[in-house]
Ligand SMILES: Nc1ncnc2c1ncn2[C@@H]1O[C@H](COP(=O)(O)OP(=O)(O)OP(=O)(O)O)[C@@H](O)[C@H]1O
């Protein structure tokens with residue numbers, strides 16, 4: 001018993017010293033903080049862009065379906081979702097960073113790229129949510145004299161939200177983790193921050209463990225938040 | 240183009256509807272619906288009764304033919320359909336209440352949004368109509384907290400809140416448990432007595448006989464026979480109608 005305690009204590013002291021060395025030399029921990037900040041900025045920015053693009057594409061698609069004169073709109077929406085979903089986001093990021101948007105600041109490029117990427121998935125999520133609402137709801141709205149847009153805004157979309165929100169929660173989490181490839185274009189995100197510390201200190205474990213734990217904690221936190229929102233939503237709907 | 244007769248509310252001219260090359264549902268329906276008419280539309284399942292009714296407010300776009308409402312051609316290119324639909328209430332078989340809103344919001348959302356009626360005024364009006372169908376105490380409830388019969392009565396009131404000139408009913412009692420059919424038919428009967436123009440697709444022959452002033456028998460995509468309830472039920476002429484009545488009466 002005694003020996004085990006001593007071994008434990010020794011191990012902890014050594015580990016603690018190692019942590020100090022790894023994270024405090026040259027203010028290495030600041031790399032993690034900068035990384036975390038950038039990861040959050042990119043994720044939230046991309047999410048905002050994704051929601052806007054996704055809603056727009058889904059609604060455009062809804063209104064152009066079955067209207068011959070709007071078939072080009074529908075076609076463009078289809079091309080967007082198909083192309084974007086068919087290309088790995090890293091490739092997209094490289095194309096934007098070194099090509100199309102090469103004059104722009106890296107984080108801005110990342111926000112735009114991840115936003116455009118996630119918009120394609122959001123569009124499908126939102127379209128699915130809209131389609132899950134009973135057709136009779138739109139008809140009831142129209143029969144009262146609402147325009148298609150009015151009925152969409154007041155009647156269909158609020159009901160679609162209950163299908164959409166949980167999926168958007170998942171997309172948010174996926175996005176957060178996906179941004180870990182931002183390091184490919186020289187952005188210091190959480191992952192690259194950790195990796196830089198590993199490089200600087202030759203500590204192969206602790207920096208990456210810290211990164212992993214940071215992601216895990218954020219994902220668990222987000223999951224809880226979305227659960228709470230969902231519960232609120234279903235309560236207020238009383239269905 | 241305007242129709243001349245002042246007493247005619249809806250005028251249907253050579254209405255045809257097919258869903259694709261092969262499904263011809265309506266093959267030339269002609270009918271004038273007068274103010275104050277209570278018209279029941281009967282016919283076998285799949286004969287196009289719902290399609291006919293939904294063409295009247297253009298929820299279904301006619302393949303050809305014309306629909307006039309209050310003298311304006313709904314099938315015309317420049318017609319503001321939404322404006323006309325405000326004057327044509329519709330009640331669905333499946334109620335189609337808005338489940339995310341309270342009964343009160345179901346009733347007031349269209350009047351407030353479309354007719355710009357102040358909220359208090361719309362609510363007062365809704366409450367008055369609700370109490371007329373015996374549901375004043377359910378104004379704060381959500382649709383899923385109501386029985387089928389209550390839902391349908393609310394749906395009728397929702398349409399009435401827009402102060403329509405005609406009410407279209409598509410089998411309003413078909414989705415109800417038998418014991419709730421009566422309460423909905425009673426509301427419709429009162430509505431008819433108050434002079435509302437009504438077009439009712441129904442399998443309730445008792446209602447058709449008692450309340451309507453004209454019955455249309457839809458078969459083969461046309462109005463195969465029409466007349467007063469006494470004529471249609473008492474002295475049917477065409478064979479198809481005789482067979483149909485033998486089955487449902
Ligand atoms: N959107 C649609 N697409 C294709 N076919 C349709 C569509 N709506 C209706 N039909 C077809 O048109 C025909 C008439 O349908 P409708 O619903 O008008 O009949 P109905 O007389 O109301 O029948 P029921 O008494 O069963 O309600 C049916 O054969 C139906 O399958």
Ligand SMILES: [Mg+2]
Pocket residue numbers: 288289290410
């Ligand atoms: Mg029908």
